[in-house]
Amino acid sequence: xxxxxxxxxxxxxxxxxxxxxxxxxxxxxxxxxxxxxxxxxxxxxxxxxxxxxxxxxxxxxxxxxxxxxxxxxxxxxxxxxxxxxxxxxxxxxxxxxxxxxxxxxxxxxxxxxxxxxxxxxxxxxxxxxxxxxxxxxxxxxxxxxxxxxxxxxxxxxxxxxxxxxxxxxxxxxxxxxxxxxxxxxxxxxxxxxxxxxxxxxxxxxxxxxxxxxxxxxxxxxxxxxxxxxxxxxxxxxxxxxxxxxxxxxxxxxxxxxxxxxxxxxxxxxxxxxxxxxxxxxxxxxxxxxxxxxxxxxxxxxxxxxxxxxxxxxxxxxxxxxxxxxxxxxxxxxxxxxxxxxxxxxxxxxxxxxxxxxxxxxxxxxxxxxxxxxxxxxxxxxxxxxxxxxxxxxxxxxxxxxxxxxxxxxxxxxxxxxxxxxxxxxxxxxxxxxxxxxxxxxxxxxxxxxxxxxxxxxxxxxxxxxxxxxxxxxxxxxxxxxxxxxxxxxxxxxxxxxxxxxxxxxxxxxxxxxxxxxxxxxxxxxxxxxxxxxxxxxxxxxxxxxxxxxxxxxxxxxxxxxxxxxxxxxxxxxxxxxxxxxxxxxxxxxxxxxxxxxxxxxxxxxxxxxx
Numbered sequence: 001x002x003x004x005x006x007x008x009x010x011x012x013x014x015x016x017x018x019x020x021x022x023x024x025x026x027x028x029x030x031x032x033x034x035x036x037x038x039x040x041x042x043x044x045x046x047x048x049x050x051x052x053x054x055x056x057x058x059x060x061x062x063x064x065x066x067x068x069x070x071x072x073x074x075x076x077x078x079x080x081x082x083x084x085x086x087x088x089x090x091x092x093x094x095x096x097x098x099x100x101x102x103x104x105x106x107x108x109x110x111x112x113x114x115x116x117x118x119x120x121x122x123x124x125x126x127x128x129x130x131x132x133x134x135x136x137x138x139x140x141x142x143x144x145x146x147x148x149x150x151x152x153x154x155x156x157x158x159x160x161x162x163x164x165x166x167x168x169x170x171x172x173x174x175x176x177x178x179x180x181x182x183x184x185x186x187x188x189x190x191x192x193x194x195x196x197x198x199x200x201x202x203x204x205x206x207x208x209x210x211x212x213x214x215x216x217x218x219x220x221x222x223x224x225x226x227x228x229x230x231x232x233x234x235x236x237x238x239x240x241x242x243x244x245x246x247x248x249x250x251x252x253x254x255x256x257x258x259x260x261x262x263x264x265x266x267x268x269x270x271x272x273x274x275x276x277x278x279x280x281x282x283x284x285x286x287x288x289x290x291x292x293x294x295x296x297x298x299x300x301x302x303x304x305x306x307x308x309x310x311x312x313x314x315x316x317x318x319x320x321x322x323x324x325x326x327x328x329x330x331x332x333x334x335x336x337x338x339x340x341x342x343x344x345x346x347x348x349x350x351x352x353x354x355x356x357x358x359x360x361x362x363x364x365x366x367x368x369x370x371x372x373x374x375x376x377x378x379x380x381x382x383x384x385x386x387x388x389x390x391x392x393x394x395x396x397x398x399x400x401x402x403x404x405x406x407x408x409x410x411x412x413x414x415x416x417x418x419x420x421x422x423x424x425x426x427x428x429x430x431x432x433x434x435x436x437x438x439x440x441x442x443x444x445x446x447x448x449x450x451x452x453x454x455x456x457x458x459x460x461x462x463x464x465x466x467x468x469x470x471x472x473x474x475x476x477x478x479x480x481x482x483x484x485x486x487x488x489x490x491x492x493x494x495x496x497x498x499x500x501x502x503x504x505x506x507x508x509x510x511x512x513x514x515x516x517x518x519x520x521x522x523x524x525x526x527x528x529x530x531x532x533x534x535x536x537x538x539x540x541x542x543x544x545x546x547x548x549x550x551x552x553x554x555x556x557x558x559x560x561x562x563x564x565x566x567x568x569x570x571x572x573x574x575x576x577x578x579x580x581x582x583x584x585x586x587x588x589x590x591x592x593x594x595x596x597x598x599x600x601x602x603x604x605x606x607x608x609x610x
Contacts, residue, residue, distance in 0.1 A: 023055075025085075028059075028088050039069060040082065066078070066082055080104055112141050135183065142180040146177045188207070204223060205230060218250075225264060236271045248291060252294055268294075276291030276310060285318055289318075325350075344369070347378065347380050354388075366387065367388060382408050389405040389408060409436060409437070420433050494506040495587040504533065505577065505580045507588070511593055533576045536576075538573055539572050539574050550605075
């Protein structure tokens with residue numbers, strides 16, 4: 001009984017092994033037949049070779065006829081195929097025989113055969129010694145086999161509408177295969193050594209694709225830094241989305257290290273822009289915004305790409321579809337893209353009080369927005385012009401501030417009247433401001449009458465002192481001036497102070513008194529004030545000292561004087577030493593100051609060079 005079972009087992013296993021050897025030899029003979037440049041492929045057409053019914057017998061007949069051919073008629077490929085057939089005919093091959101067969105097939109670039117018989121040929125032991133292109137072909141065959149197994153499992157792409165589409169770089173759609181992973185590891189090691197030795201672009205591209213598939217983000221970063229050309233449009237349009245997001249995040253975090261990305265900024269901007277357009281085409285608008293923002297981060301001046309226009313379109317689309325949009329960002333992007341008309345149209349949704357919405361803007365940009373709002377006849381134009389006037393006034397641009405206040409008042413901002421009246425005195429445009437205010441309140445006939453009356457009153461004021469029948473005004477004591485106060489004695493004293501305290505400047509400040517002021521000037525303001533200031537001190541430091549003394553006076557009258565006729569006020573950052581070099585007289589620095597009461601409370605102190 002035991003002998004019968006043994007015989008049956010031998011028959012079964014022997015039959016399986018025989019069929020395997022037969023199929024293997026049939027495969028080898030088909031490959032030999034395709035190599036038509038060899039003599040051995042021609043011998044397959046001989047009757048005595050074709051006559052046997054099995055592949056093993058055909059192979060033996062082929063070798064017999066090959067032995068009869070003269071050696072000088074055989075090429076190197078014939079010799080290799082002969083050895084392959086001899087090894088394939090062996091009933092039991094040793095490990096060395098299997099490895100030799102693998103080497104021979106690798107020389108023939110039979111990657112499909114090697115992948116199919118990898119275990120029998122001990123392929124993983126042989127891989128490190130094969131050429132890189134052969135290993136690449138073997139890996140591709142492994143990938144095809146894994147992908148076919150994936151499709152066979154029913155997890156194909158038909159359900160997602162991508163039937164027949166190729167996987168993107170970095171996709172892990174294929175089934176996992178330990179042999180594929182080992183082949184990939186060997187190929188990466190070989191390509192890394194080749195890259196270190198040759199620095200060829202083709203090798204770098206192969207490494208890039210392998211790193212992408214394996215999601216080796218740090219290695220990809222190093223590779224891109226050494227070869228920026230790898231970060232091209234083709235890669236950006238084919239890289240898998242998950243890998244793209246990981247790269248974008250890594251680039252964004254590394255942006256704070258300029259030295260690390262100095263050679264990559266233009267490539268990164270283009271790469272991010274391409275990713276953004278890809279997401280926008282797929283209607284993934286939120287992700288597209290992230291990529292466009294990253295592109296702007298790498299190219300803020302838009303020297304290489306134009307991400308702001310793309311970001312503007314996406315944000316507007318999100319706004320139209322009622323998605324959350326950062327209003328400040330949308331305003332900034334619209335301004336950068338010069339889309340003023342759209343910004344004015346959307347201002348009720350994305351704007352707000354100008355002092356909040358436009359706080360971080362420069363006056364030139366606010367001016368463009370105000371002009372567009374005026375052209376579009378939007379109700380927000382008046383408020384924007386009023387805020388623009390306040391900003392220009394704070395920057396010392398009095399004439400421009402007056403024009404903006406005038407526009408604000410004309411467009412209906414009644415609160416601009418106080419600013420308009422104050423600025424008119426400072427820039428000497430009282431008549432212009434008067435005409436503007438009257439036009440909004442009276443018709444032409446009433447305006448003409450009021451203007452005639454004002455002209456008569458001004459003429460009367462100018463001639464009041466010389467008109468008969470009018471009592472002469474009581475004589476006013478002469479105001480002390482820096483010129484009369486700083487006589488030779490004081491000039492000599494100032495020179496002594498300069499010698500005793502090098503680096504200090506004797507400074508004399510006197511008020512620019514308003515002759516029409518309804519408040520009498522007290523002795524507190526009539527005498528000029530003297531300070532000994534360090535040369536490196538600024539005008540702002542001196543203002544603080546004056547404000548401290550003014551606070552001791554209690555109720556302060558408005559000291560306007562002839563500020564509009566003086567030079568522009570001194571900038572806060574200007575240094576005392578520089579002013580002394582330009583305006584010194586008798587070893588002193590002479591300055592005038594004006595004090596205005598602001599409409600909303602408080603005072604404004606300004607200094608002028610005499």
